[in-house]
Amino acid sequence: MSRLVLISNKQCDSKDLACATQALSPDGANEADRGLWLGWNGDVQNFGERPVCYRHNAGYEQVTFPLSVDEFCRHYQGYYHDGLWPVFHNQPEKAHFTPENYRAYRQLNLHFADIACEYVCPSDIICIDDYQLLPCGQALKEQGLLNPCAFFFHLPFPSAALLRQIPEHRGLIESLFFYDLIGFQALDDRNNFLSYLANEYPLEMLPDDQLQVNGHIFATGLFPAGINARKIY
Numbered sequence: 001m002s003r004l005v006l007i008s009n010k011q012c013d014s015k016d017l018a019c020a021t022q023a024l025s026p027d028g029a030n031e032a033d034r035g036l037w038l039g040w041n042g043d044v045q046n047f048g049e050r051p052v053c054y055r056h057n058a059g060y061e062q063v064t065f066p067l068s069v070d071e072f073c074r075h076y077q078g079y080y081h082d083g084l085w086p087v088f089h090n091q092p093e094k095a096h097f098t099p100e101n102y103r104a105y106r107q108l109n110l111h112f113a114d115i116a117c118e119y120v121c122p123s124d125i126i127c128i129d130d131y132q133l134l135p136c137g138q139a140l141k142e143q144g145l146l147n148p149c150a151f152f153f154h155l156p157f158p159s160a161a162l163l164r165q166i167p168e169h170r171g172l173i174e175s176l177f178f179y180d181l182i183g184f185q186a187l188d189d190r191n192n193f194l195s196y197l198a199n200e201y202p203l204e205m206l207p208d209d210q211l212q213v214n215g216h217i218f219a220t221g222l223f224p225a226g227i228n229a230r231k232i233y
Contacts, residue, residue, distance in 0.1 A: 005120055005147075007112060007136060008039045008129035009076075036061040036124075038116055044072045052115060063119050067108070074104030080132050084166070088131065088155045092165040102168050106135055113139035120145060128179075130154045135175040142178075150181040152223065157189035160196040170200065177216035183223040190220055 041053070041064035052065045067076065078101035086094040113136055120126065126149040128136050137149045163169050173196065176182055184190045197203050197213055204212040210219045 003121065003124045004035045005116070005124045005126045006035065006037045006039075006129060007116055007126065007133060008037070009080075009132035010039065010129075036063065036119060038063040038112070038119065040067055041065060043067070044069055050111070050115075054119075061119075063115065065115065071104060071108050074101045075108040076132070079105035084131055087162055087165055088158055090158070090162065092162055095165060097167050109133055109135040110139050112136050113143055113145075116140060117143055117145055120147060122147070126150070127152065134172050138175040138178040140178075148180050149178070150183060151176060151179045152183040153185065153189060156186070157184055157192045159192050160199055163192075163196055173197075173200070174214065177213055177218060179218055181219045181221060183221050185222070185224055187222060190222060193220070 037060065043066035045051075045066045046069055047066070050065055050068075052063060054061070054063050056062075078098070083095050083097045083101065086092060112133060116126075116136075117140070124147050126137075126140065126145075126147050128149065128151045130153065134151070137151055140147075140149060163173070166172065182193070184193065194203075194211075197211070201213050206212055206217065208219065209221060210217055
């Protein structure tokens, strides 16, 4: 049976995971097998080897772990909060980017993927949540994890002109090509994404909202309140 594995930066409530997995679980399925949430537990610590906690919570599995002080400062506060957040909120004049923060952002995404590889089963469907983890799907695929994998934007997707304010915009967008499905909140968000692609890459539109870009084929969809996991198939 397929589980939904939700990988997100923020805390996830078990009720949210239950809603997300309804489309995957047949009637009478064992609750303990229906879903897994993996992500940051909200703690910031100094550690040698990262402590990882596994537990069942309200019938759903959870894998949580802290960030190091450097990861919090450079990835969360630095690249995400001081860089990506202003651009995605149409305030590029407030954005601050450094190569060091970008390296920390990519490195932490690798750590998320490393941990996920220990817990994901071959039949699982993976959903990665929001722009703190844009490169995570690429890291999973490059480690040989070929499960269906979706990415969902909770925030509006910026215009091409705004997106180009990010020094590493091409690397970030190209990491999205490794997903099977990219979900947006609204039609304008998807149109902004398509406009950027059309100006930066050879783009072929395929049936069923699929695209072919740089040798990758993936689908896009609109999900105002969440993701229907069946759309990943």
